[in-house]
Amino acid sequence: MISPATDRICIVTGATGYLGSRVKAALERSGWRVVSLSRNPPAGSGGVRFRLGDEVVGASLAGATALVHCAYDFKEVSWARIRAVNVQGSEKLFRSARQANIKNLVYVSTISAFEGCRSLYGKAKLESEAVAHACGAVVLRPGLIFGEPSAGMFDRLVRQVQHSRVLPLFNGGSQLQYLVHDEDLSNIIAWCAAGVFVPLNSAITVAHEQPWTFRQILEEIARACGKRISFLPLPWRLFWAGLKFGELCHLPLSFRSDSLLSLMYQNPTPSFDAQRKLGISCRPFQFRPNAASVVL
Numbered sequence: 001m002i003s004p005a006t007d008r009i010c011i012v013t014g015a016t017g018y019l020g021s022r023v024k025a026a027l028e029r030s031g032w033r034v035v036s037l038s039r040n041p042p043a044g045s046g047g048v049r050f051r052l053g054d055e056v057v058g059a060s061l062a063g064a065t066a067l068v069h070c071a072y073d074f075k076e077v078s079w080a081r082i083r084a085v086n087v088q089g090s091e092k093l094f095r096s097a098r099q100a101n102i103k104n105l106v107y108v109s110t111i112s113a114f115e116g117c118r119s120l121y122g123k124a125k126l127e128s129e130a131v132a133h134a135c136g137a138v139v140l141r142p143g144l145i146f147g148e149p150s151a152g153m154f155d156r157l158v159r160q161v162q163h164s165r166v167l168p169l170f171n172g173g174s175q176l177q178y179l180v181h182d183e184d185l186s187n188i189i190a191w192c193a194a195g196v197f198v199p200l201n202s203a204i205t206v207a208h209e210q211p212w213t214f215r216q217i218l219e220e221i222a223r224a225c226g227k228r229i230s231f232l233p234l235p236w237r238l239f240w241a242g243l244k245f246g247e248l249c250h251l252p253l254s255f256r257s258d259s260l261l262s263l264m265y266q267n268p269t270p271s272f273d274a275q276r277k278l279g280i281s282c283r284p285f286q287f288r289p290n291a292a293s294v295v296l
Contacts, residue, residue, distance in 0.1 A: 009064045010193050011102070013037045013050065013093070014071035018151040019108065019142075019182065023068055026186035027193060035064065037071070053089035058099030066104040066193035067097045069132070072125075074256070077247050082124050090128040094135040105137035106192045109203055111178060111270055112262045113141060119262035129203055138192045138199050140185075141270070143207030146285060147182030156254070161221045167229055170236035170260075173215025176268050178207035179285040188280060197278055204274040208282040214263065217285075224287045236264055 010027050014020035015036035024034045041047025048060055052073050061067070069090060076082045090107070097105055109132075113125035129139050146154050160167055185206055191197060197204075212220075215231070222229045243257035275282075 008032045009035060010066040010068060011035045011037055011048070011061060011064045011097075012068045012070060013052070014069075017070065019145060019185070020070040022147065022182045022186040023070060023189050026183075026190045027068075030190050030194070032066075032190070032193070052093075053085035054092070056093050056096035058096040061097055061100035061102060064097075064100065064102050066106065066195075067093075067102050068106045068108065068189055068193055069093060069137075070108045072121075074121075077256070077258070079120055079123075082120050083127070086124045087127045087131065091131045094131060094137060098135055104193055104195045105132065105135055105199075106189055107132035107137045107139045108189065109139055109141045111141045111143045111205060111207065111267060113203070114267040114270070117262075117267070118265040120258050121262055133199070133201065136199050138197055139203040140189065140192070141203045141205045142185050143178035143180045143205070143270075145182050145185060146179055146287075148288070153259075157218065158221055158225075161218060161227060161229060162225060165227075165229060166232050167218060168234045168239070169215060169218075169231040170234055170239070170264065172233070173213055173218065173231065175214045175263055175266055176211040177214060177217060177266070178205075178209070178211055178270060180207040180282050184282045200274055202271075202274060204278065204280070205270045205272055206275060206280065206282065207270075207272075208284045209272050210284055212285060220285075220287050224289050236260065 008031055010032045012020055012024050012034055015024045015034065016038055027034050036047040037050035038047055039051050041049055050056065052071050073085045076085050094105060107129065109125045109129050110122065112119060112122040113129060114122065117123060117126060132139050144154065188206055240257050240260050243253060243255065243260060246253050247257060
């Protein structure tokens with residue numbers, strides 16, 4: 001059981017990850033005591049042992065006011081395992097949170113989750129959204145996350161630009177991306193944990209409304225770094241097949257086939273109605289060399 005040292009205790013899953021660590025910091029700045037759920041909580045940290053997909057004893061969460069669920073297990077590649085760990089695991093977590101009478105629940109989904117999405121990541125998040133809604137959680141769909149310091153998916157793009165002169169490009173790099181600064185997103189999540197925003201029947205897209213094409217993002221990174229780059233057109237399906245084959249052979253890959261599928265089939269017209277209705281404002285994307293960090 002969590003020791004009620006303060007009335008403002010928030011449980012955060014994935015608190016050791018990029019976004020989770022930013023959320024933890026934002027909550028602590030607002031006066032919350034944050035309890036991390038992780039596989040191996042450090043001794044004396046006050047963390048709770050947790051592995052997504054396992055049963056969660058509701059009593060172990062007692063005393064918390066809010067729960068923010070950021071965790072997602074990317075190691076699984078088959079749909080059966082992805083669903084068992086991430087979707088059913090989220091259901092177990094939210095069910096236990098309700099049993100523990102945690103008042104405010106927040107589920108961090110993704111802009112890649114929408115009706116008709118093709119990636120397994122998007123589908124798992126979409127199913128988890130339904131579970132979260134059923135438990136009365138606020139559901140957020142952040143866009144591509146950037147911030148400082150460098151980390152995550154966008155950091156990979158930055159490193160590619162910094163260390164390469166020729167970059168692969170699929171379909172001309174026309175895929176639309178909507179971006180959100182990690183500080184804006186973390187503050188919004190903290191507001192949700194405090195009950196500022198009431199749960200809606202639909203997910204809330206959180207991002208600046210100006211879209212950037214994938215090519216424009218790479219060009220902006222190159223411009224800010226003072227680099228000249230060229231693009232090499234590649235057939236994305238052939239590249240996807242190569243990644244898929246590597247995954248089937250259990251090769252250590254830095255990029256997943258499902259991430260490519262998500263990039264190629266992003267939602268071109270996400271709804272910002274809920275964001276506008278709630279008065280949520282996100283800063284526009286601006287790249288700063290050696291200080292950018294974005295995750296999908």
